[in-house]
Amino acid sequence: DAGITQSPRYKITETGRQVTLMCHQTWSHSYMFWYRQDLGHGLRLIYYSAAADITDKGEVPDGYVVSRSKTENFPLTLESATRSQTSVYFCATSSASSYNEQFFGPGTRLTVL
């Protein structure tokens, strides 16, 4: 049971490039989330999705795009990466019946040069 996986685990890119971070879950949870983790800030919500084709902005959505065509996948795209987007990105899921309890993936460490 893979649960929730993220790929790649590590990524180095250059400013201005487009980058897509993948998140895949095998639980069929309704809700999926993207967070970024930076020193001194804890985790901040970027975007979330309540179901396929339903997405909403979180606290820090600028510079990011998401889509959710299938329940199990929730990719996060940086359309034109900036150095300030260097961070660790976590995907999380939760079920509709226990929507406040979230399960986290292992994270993707992104460096933008």
Add this chain to the structure above:
Amino acid sequence: AQSVTQLDSHVSVSEGTPVLLRCNYSSSYSPSLFWYVQHPNKGLQLLLKYTSAATLVKGINGFEAEFKKSETSFHLTKPSAHMSDAAEYFCVVSDRSGYSTLTFGKGTMLLVSP
């Protein structure tokens, strides 16, 4: 609106001594409260959660937390620290009225010395 404040950015203890990680919250509605732990270079793992039942909540690895509404606190404790407890701990709040996103504290790094 909801918010959470972790009162210490770092806590240092010796192995075998008690652990106390402090958390205060603010919530417009009845809150759900969580503690998550993150070991180095790992994802977050749920330690325990409070959703409205018993105010003293027991979690994994001997941790527990007490919900005190009058003090708006949800402090995490453990009677005896183990070296493997060294990690970063996050207090998290969510409003229970309808669906609400989670709000994370900035984290407390627990250091355990031999």
